[in-house]
Amino acid sequence: MSELFEKGAILNMTEMVDYSAGGIISKQVLKSDAGNITLFSFDKGQGLSEHTAPFDAVVEILDGEAEITINGNPLLLTTGQTVIMPANIPHALFALQPFKMLLTMIKG
Structure with a gap:
């Protein structure tokens, strides 16, 4: 584990x-x-292509603006907002x- x-x-x-x-x-x-916690940064125009995960995932936007698509539904999230991505549902x-x-x- 990093000392960070x-x-x-x-x-x-x-x-x-x-x-x-x-x-x-x-x-x-x-x-x-039980799971994991990961910190990410994305430059403008970067992203993760549509995929699924076998467990629920909580995304908290710490800075900036992202479009998160869950099961074909695009959501605009900005600093301070959070979304729960359900298990086994496509998201990007x-x-x-x-x-x-x-x-x-x-x-789970």
Whole structure:
């Protein structure tokens, strides 16, 4: 586990990942048998193509603006907003502007 995510310390997730020109950065915060938490940054125009996951996932937008499509339904999310992506339902993400998110995946 990276020392970046020290347990028992106050963490500012928005400041713990930078943007990468034309890229996507991911940093694993926690991982256990119950699920995992990952911090991401996406530059404008970047995204994740449609896919499914076998468990529910919570996306919290920490900075910026993203379009998250769940089962064909596009949703516009901005800083401070959260959406729950249900297990086994197709979803995709696209950066309308550079954005950072915290992804929490819980295994059922």
